[in-house]
Amino acid sequence: MASFAIWPVFLVQLGPSWGLSNTQIGWISGAYFIGYVLATPLLVGLTDSIDAKRVFVGGSLAAALGSAGFAVLADGFWWAAICWGIVGAGLAGTYMPGLQILNARLPDDKRIRAVPFYTSCFGIGTGGSFFLNGHLLIHFDHEVAAWMGAIGGLASASLVMFLVRPQPVQPVISSPRRHPLDLRPAFRNRLALGYIFAYGAHTYELFAYRGWSFAMFVFLGAKSQPAMSLPMITTLVSLLTLTGMAASIIGARYCQIYGRHRVITLVGAVSVSFAVLSALALDGPVWLALTILWIYNICIMLDSGALTAGTVTAAAPEERGALLAVHSMIGFAGGALGGPAVGLMLDMGGGETQTSGWFWAILVMGSGSVIVALIQWRFWRRRGLGE
Numbered sequence: 001m002a003s004f005a006i007w008p009v010f011l012v013q014l015g016p017s018w019g020l021s022n023t024q025i026g027w028i029s030g031a032y033f034i035g036y037v038l039a040t041p042l043l044v045g046l047t048d049s050i051d052a053k054r055v056f057v058g059g060s061l062a063a064a065l066g067s068a069g070f071a072v073l074a075d076g077f078w079w080a081a082i083c084w085g086i087v088g089a090g091l092a093g094t095y096m097p098g099l100q101i102l103n104a105r106l107p108d109d110k111r112i113r114a115v116p117f118y119t120s121c122f123g124i125g126t127g128g129s130f131f132l133n134g135h136l137l138i139h140f141d142h143e144v145a146a147w148m149g150a151i152g153g154l155a156s157a158s159l160v161m162f163l164v165r166p167q168p169v170q171p172v173i174s175s176p177r178r179h180p181l182d183l184r185p186a187f188r189n190r191l192a193l194g195y196i197f198a199y200g201a202h203t204y205e206l207f208a209y210r211g212w213s214f215a216m217f218v219f220l221g222a223k224s225q226p227a228m229s230l231p232m233i234t235t236l237v238s239l240l241t242l243t244g245m246a247a248s249i250i251g252a253r254y255c256q257i258y259g260r261h262r263v264i265t266l267v268g269a270v271s272v273s274f275a276v277l278s279a280l281a282l283d284g285p286v287w288l289a290l291t292i293l294w295i296y297n298i299c300i301m302l303d304s305g306a307l308t309a310g311t312v313t314a315a316a317p318e319e320r321g322a323l324l325a326v327h328s329m330i331g332f333a334g335g336a337l338g339g340p341a342v343g344l345m346l347d348m349g350g351g352e353t354q355t356s357g358w359f360w361a362i363l364v365m366g367s368g369s370v371i372v373a374l375i376q377w378r379f380w381r382r383r384g385l386g387e
Contacts, residue, residue, distance in 0.1 A: 001125025002132060002152025003067045003087050007032070007080070009133040009214050009234075010142040018076050022352060026343025029211040031081040033336035035066075035088030040328045043093045044100075048321030052100035053164050057157045059093015064153030066090055071146035088332075090153060095122070096324045101160075103312070103320060104167045115312055116252035116305030123245030123301070126210065127238045134214070134234025189323065191379075195310035196327045198264065198375045200334035202307055205271075205368025206300050208338030212361070213237050213297075215352055217290075222353075224286040240294060244301035251302030252309055260310050261380035264303045268373025271299035275366025279359045303372065334368070341365075 007028060015025045039062075043055050066086030074080040102114055136145040214237050221228030255263045274296040281289040311327045312320065342361045349357025 001122065001129050003063060003129065003146070003149025004126050005129035005133040005214070006067070006070065006142065006145050006149055007084055008211050009130065009137050010145060012215050012218055013137065014080070014142060018080075020077060022343035022346040022357075023340060024077050024343070026211070026340035028077065028081045028084055029207075029339030029343075030336040031085040032088035032091075033207065033332040033339075035085030035090075036092045036332040037329050037336060038085075039089035039092035040096070040325050040332070044096045044325035044328055045321055047097050047100040047169075047324075049169060051167055051169060052097040052104060053160060053166060055097040056094050056101060056160050059090050059097060060153045060157035060160070061090075062093055062153075063087050063090025064150040064157070067146045067149035067153060071143045071150070074142070074146075087149070092328065092332075094156065096328045099308075099312075099324065100321060101164060101167075104169070105165075112256075112309065112313065115309045116249050119305040119308050120245040120248040123241050123248065127241035127245070130214065130241060131234060131238035134230065134237065138230050138234075189314055192311050192314035192323050192327075194261075194375055194379045195307050195314065196323075196330050198303075198372045199307040199311070199327055200330040201368045201371035201375070202300070202303060202334070203331040203368075204334030204338045204341075205365050205372075206304065206338075207335035208342045208361075208365045208368070209297060209300060210241070211339040212342045213240065216293075216358060216361075219352060219358060220282075220286050220289055228286075236290070240297050243294070244297055244304075247298040247301040248305040252305040255303075255306040255309070259380075260306055261376050264306055264376040265373050265380050267299060267302045268369045268376065271296065271302075271369035272366050272373065274299050275362055275369065279362040279366075282355050282358055282362075300369070338365070338368070 011025050011028070014020075015022070020028075043059060046055055063086075066083050066089070069083035069086060070080065074083050099115065099118055102118060103111055106114055132148065133145050136148065214233070217228075217233045217237055218230075221233050251263065251267060274292060278289070278292045278296045281292045308327065311323055314323070341364050345361040345364050346352050346354075346357040349360050351357055
């Protein structure tokens with residue numbers, strides 16, 4: 001995940017330097033997830049046929065290649081979007097295939113406990129990436145940051161290649177082997193689809209927030225008296241993502257105790273409330289706006305691990321790769337739309353230096369939790385409100 005925050009951090013420098021609109025900046029952010037969605041059907045679906053370890057190593061190398069391309073080629077919208085899309089495709093070869101590495105090597109009870117920790121480690125990686133790239137922004141340029149991202153991809157490939165034991169996929173005798181691109185099992189599973197479409201809305205909101213959080217905190221830091229320094233903003237954004245990791249684990253645990261549909265529905269409703277409060281707080285004291293935005297981030301993350309765990313639980317072992325492929329595709333398709341939606345609101349609201357732009361941008365983010373709450377409430381109601 002070392003490369004994850006290169007664009008979210010350096011967009012504050014490269015956007016003006018390359019003469020990009022906020023909508024274009026948002027589409028470069030979205031290119032990461034478009035690359036992810038395009039690569040997912042093959043790479044994640046393959047994990048039902050071959051050892052996920054091999055897919056993971058290939059994905060890490062692709063991310064390294066995209067980062068190197070960003071260092072060498074990116075000088076405007078198109079090359080930045082293409083290279084950033086390749087980095088996103090690399091994530092498709094690591095995120096869910098990494099989960100499949102665990103699925104193939106852990107018994108059911110340990111796997112259910114491990115999934116929220118695995119998904120929350122996404123937060124550790126993104127938090128570390130924001131911290132690394134924030135300091136690189138202060139002292140170096142985007143080329144150095146991109147080469148550091150490439151080194152991270154190579155290190156990831158090496159660690160998994162040499163430290164994870166091979167685990168050949170065991171064929172299921174009772175059913176014919178599914179083609180890697182046959183994703184129909186996911187669309188026949190209504191329970192899994194409920195989690196999958198909710199995950200799409202959740203990811204839209206999460207990556208709209210993550211993709212623009214550094215720029216949003218730079219905006220608030222400039223309003224502060226005295227103005228917040230870039231090192232302070234870097235530290236705040238990094239800690240923001242790390243607290244989200246803890247929230248994901250806690251939310252998954254509450255789902256096990258009180259019922260997944262019930263908890264996710266309530267979390268979605270609370271998230272919407274804090275999105276509205278965050279937007280309204282922008283005109284108030286900076287410390288209050290930052291505090292409410294921090295709580296909003298925690299609310300967004302509370303259902304992250306729970307939604308993925310729900311899909312894993314709803315899947316038959318021989319179809320888990322197909323369901324996780326669709327889970328990732330729909331989820332990160334939402335992520336691809338989040339960045340451009342925020343950028344469009346900023347352009348319509350007067351730009352990234354105007355409170356009105358960020359007001360509407362945050363409300364657009366919060367619409368993701370509205371959808372999550374409605375989908376999960378419907379399943380909760382169908383089960384007689386007993387879960």
